[in-house]
Amino acid sequence: MKSNHKLLIAVIAGSTAIVGAAIILCVFYIYYYRRKSHRQNVYRLSCLDSDKMSGSCRALMMDFKKIESATDNFRETNILGAGGFGCVYQGHLQPANISIAVKKLSNADAITQFQTEVELLSKIEHPNIITLLGYCIHGETRLLVYQLMHNGSLETQLHGPSKGSALTWHLRLKIALDVARGLEYLHKHCRPRIIHRDLKSSNILLDSNFNAKLSDFGLAILDGSQKKSQLKLSGTLGYVAPEYLLDAPPHTQSTVSWAMPQLTDRTKLPNIVDPVIANSMDMKHLYQVAAVALLCIQPEPSYRPLIADILLSLVPLVPVELGGTLRDEKSLKPATYVHT
Known part of the structure; x- marks a missing residue:
C-alpha cells in the first residue's frame, strides 16, 4: 500500500511537472511568436546593420495620439501638400515645442516606402538631408515625422x-x-x-x-x-x-x-x-x-x-x-x- 501510494504521488508530481512545463512552453511560444511578428512588422524597418553604414539609429517610434494632437487631429487646414503617397501635415509637438511635418502614407506602396525611409534616414545625418524625428504605425496607417521646413520646397x-x-x-x-x-x-x-x-x-x-x-x-x-536587371525604372x-x-x-x-x-x-x-x-x-x-x-x-x-x-x-x-x-x-x- 505504501509503495502504491508513493507511486501515485510520483505519477501526480510528474504529471503536474509535465503540464506545468507545457504551459510554460506554450506561454513562451505565444510571447516569442508575437514579439517576432511585431519585430517583423515594425523593428525590421528600424536600423540597418551598423557595420554597413555609419551613424546610429536616431529616429524614434512615436505615439499616434501625440502626433494626432500635434496636427490637431490631422486638420485639413494643416495640410502642407498632397500627392500619390498621401498628405503632409504641419504640426507642433508638445512639450518639446518643436514644429514638425507629418507624412501620412496611404497608397498601396506605402509599406515599402515607409520601410525605406525609416531604414535610411534613421542611419544618416547631414545638414543637407532632411531629419527624420520619428515614425509611427497605427493599424494600416504609416506616419513619418520630420523637422518642419519653413520655406517649403x-x-x-x-x-x-x-x-x-x-x-x-x-x-x-x-x-x-x-x-x-x-x-x-x-x-x-x-x-x-x-x-x-x-x-x-x-x-x-x-x-x-x-x-x-x-x-x-x-x-x-x-x-x-x-x-x-532587377531594378524597376523609377x-x-x-x-x-x-x-x-x-x-x-x-x-x-x-x-x-x-x-x-x-x-x-x-x-x-x-x-x-x-x-x-x-x-x-x-x-x-x-x-x-x-x-x-x-x-x-x-x-x-x-x-x-x-x-x-x-x-x-x-x-x-x-x-x-x-x-x-x-x-x-x-x-x-x-x-x-x-x-x-
Whole structure:
C-alpha cells in the first residue's frame, strides 16, 4: 500500500511537472511568436546593420495620439501638400515645442516606402538631408515625422505665388551647392552608397534660412543591393537620366531635349533664364553653370561628371557668406531675403 501510494504521488508530481512545463512552453511560444511578428512588422524597418553604414539609429517610434494632437487631429487646414503617397501635415509637438511635418502614407506602396525611409534616414545625418524625428504605425496607417521646413520646397518657391522672387541668383546657386553636398554624402560617405532615384525640385526642401535639404527617400536604394536587371525604372520624367526617356510614352516632352540647344549656344542661353534674376547675375558665371548642366545631361553616362566634380565646380560661384568661396564686393553686401 505504501509503495502504491508513493507511486501515485510520483505519477501526480510528474504529471503536474509535465503540464506545468507545457504551459510554460506554450506561454513562451505565444510571447516569442508575437514579439517576432511585431519585430517583423515594425523593428525590421528600424536600423540597418551598423557595420554597413555609419551613424546610429536616431529616429524614434512615436505615439499616434501625440502626433494626432500635434496636427490637431490631422486638420485639413494643416495640410502642407498632397500627392500619390498621401498628405503632409504641419504640426507642433508638445512639450518639446518643436514644429514638425507629418507624412501620412496611404497608397498601396506605402509599406515599402515607409520601410525605406525609416531604414535610411534613421542611419544618416547631414545638414543637407532632411531629419527624420520619428515614425509611427497605427493599424494600416504609416506616419513619418520630420523637422518642419519653413520655406517649403524649391518647386513651391519657383512656381508658387512668389514666382521665385525670394530666390536671388546667388541664393539659387547656394541651393544647388547644398544639393550637391547632400548627394556627395550619399554617394561617397555612406557605406554602402545610397542612390536617391527621385531627385527633383519638389523633393528639395528649404528651411527658414533657405538651407536646402534632400527629402523623400521612398524610392532610394543601396548601391549593390539589387542587380541592374532587377531594378524597376523609377523617378519623375523630366528629372531622370536621359536614357530613361527610351521607355517613356510617345510624344513625352523632355526638358533635357528642350534645353540642350539653349545650353550649347551662348546667344540663346539668356532666353531660358528666369526673368526674376535676369538682370542680377554675372554672365560669366551663367556660362559656367550652363557648362556643368550640359555635362550632366550627356547621352553617354560615362561622360557625365561625378557629383564631387559638380560640387567643386559650384563652390567658386557661391559667395563666402552662403557657404562657397566667392569673394566679391557685390556679393558681400548684406542681402534681404523674403521668407514665405
